[in-house]
Structure formats: C-alpha cells, structure tokens
Amino acid sequence: MGAFLGLMLGLGLLLIWHGLATAAAPSRARRPPFEGTRERLIQAGLPGVSPVQLFALQGLAAVLVGVLGLALTGSISVSVIFALFAGAVPRLIVSRLRHKRQADLRELWPEVVDNLTSGVRAGLSLPEALTAIGDRGPEQLRDPFRRFGADYRTTGRFNDCLDRLKATLADPVGDRVIESLRVAREVGGTDLGRLLSTLSGFLRDDARTRAELLARQTWSVNAARMAVAAPWLVLVLLATQRETLQAYDTPTGTVILFAGAALSFVAYRLMIRIGRLPEDRRVLR
Numbered sequence: 001m002g003a004f005l006g007l008m009l010g011l012g013l014l015l016i017w018h019g020l021a022t023a024a025a026p027s028r029a030r031r032p033p034f035e036g037t038r039e040r041l042i043q044a045g046l047p048g049v050s051p052v053q054l055f056a057l058q059g060l061a062a063v064l065v066g067v068l069g070l071a072l073t074g075s076i077s078v079s080v081i082f083a084l085f086a087g088a089v090p091r092l093i094v095s096r097l098r099h100k101r102q103a104d105l106r107e108l109w110p111e112v113v114d115n116l117t118s119g120v121r122a123g124l125s126l127p128e129a130l131t132a133i134g135d136r137g138p139e140q141l142r143d144p145f146r147r148f149g150a151d152y153r154t155t156g157r158f159n160d161c162l163d164r165l166k167a168t169l170a171d172p173v174g175d176r177v178i179e180s181l182r183v184a185r186e187v188g189g190t191d192l193g194r195l196l197s198t199l200s201g202f203l204r205d206d207a208r209t210r211a212e213l214l215a216r217q218t219w220s221v222n223a224a225r226m227a228v229a230a231p232w233l234v235l236v237l238l239a240t241q242r243e244t245l246q247a248y249d250t251p252t253g254t255v256i257l258f259a260g261a262a263l264s265f266v267a268y269r270l271m272i273r274i275g276r277l278p279e280d281r282r283v284l285r
Helices: 002-030 036-045 051-073 078-119 126-136 139-155 158-169 171-188 191-239 242-249 252-275
Strands: none
Touching: 036 051, 036 078, 051 078, 078 126, 078 139, 078 171, 078 191, 078 242, 078 252, 126 139, 126 158, 126 171, 139 158, 158 171, 171 191, 191 252, 242 252
C-alpha cells in the first residue's frame, strides 16, 4: 500500500512538472534572446543600439576604468571595484533615458488624442487622422506616425500597421491608446469622438497625478542616492594617497571593499524599489 501511494505521488508530481514545462516552453521558444534589453533600448529612444553593443560598451567601460584606476592608484582591489561600477554606468544611463522618455510621452499622449479627436470630427477617417499626427502632432512622436502613414498607404492593412506602430513606440500608454483605436474601428459607431475625449481626460489625470507624486518623492530619492555615493567619493579622495590604499590590497581590505560594494548595491536597489511608483507595463502587446 505504501509503495502504491508513493508511486501515485511520484506520478502526480511528474504530471504537474510536465504540464508546467509544456506551458512554459512555447513562450520561451517565441521569446527572442535579449528581448527585454532590446525593448528597454527602444523605450530609451535608442533603437539603433543593439543589446550586444550595449554589453560591449559595458565591458569596454569596465576595462578602461580598471586599467586607468590601476595606473593611477596601483591598487588592484580598488581598480576592480570602480571597474564594476563603470560597467554598470551604460545600463544606468539607458534606464535613466527610458524613464525620461516615458515621462515625456505620458505628457504628450493627451495632445495626440486631442489631435485625433479634431481630425475625426473634421471628417477624416481614423487612418487619415493617425497619419496626420505625423504632420501636426507633437514633434517627438511625428516620425513613428509618418512611418505608419507610409506603411498604411503601401499595404492598406490597418491592424498590421497598428502592430508595427506599437512596436516602434514601445510605450505602455501608447499601447492603451492604440488598442482603444483598434476596438473603436472594429466596433464602429458614431461615438469615436466621445471615446477619444474621455481617453484624453483619463490620460491627463494620470499624468498630473504621477507628476505630483514624483515631485514629492524626488528629494528623498536624491538624498538616498547621495548617501549611497558618499562612501565611494571618500574612497576616491583616499585614492590620491598610495600608503592608505595599501591596506585595501590585503585580504581583509579586499573583503571589506567587496562587502561594502555589495551592501551599497543592495541598499540602492532597495531604495529604488521602495521609492518607485507603480510602473506601467506593456500588457497589450
């Protein structure tokens, strides 16, 4: 009886594992390598930079700073620490550009929807109103909509053109706007103008609320960043004295340096997570 129960338990666990593996395998097969990094680069406004180029830039920055630090200080431990920091700088810059671009686009989308509303009420079709954004919309969004217009004139496939526009923009708010337009076109009716007006109001309220929260939390986030950076600025000052740096090349000094770097990284990530507002995710791809 015990052997039979053990066999059934093992068979049940095997079936559960097989079901989970089968469900996860197709999504992994469809997901290209470095897709997340590629999407972050597009969201940062760097579509011409590939993930491999970003990784190469990180490695180059780490090597250059490591060699320069070794030449100036003569300390292997200190040079390695600052090389690791330098290797993370390009990714931090991409993250900074990504958040800035998303904040800028969040302010621009209500204007885009207002332009669409005006075009639709003036008698333009929805594809024509979208194409017109490339001429009289916000400067930062004109190029993607110009490409949409050229694509639509070439193929005439509205849904496929919308999909390519979404991929070009790679913006969560843009995904919601585009999917609303897709549904409005498929359903039809005479309420498109009212739908666009309501959507514009929602987007403005969301942007205003998020801007107020960001303004209130900026001072605390900047103070936390300064607190994380302060010990390493002191280490830079100490790097001018070779006698002081000799202590960091001992086993104990090396352990202290790397433990401090690990604690600084954990503290920085924890600070970012605590102070971060809920981030829009691209759920309508």
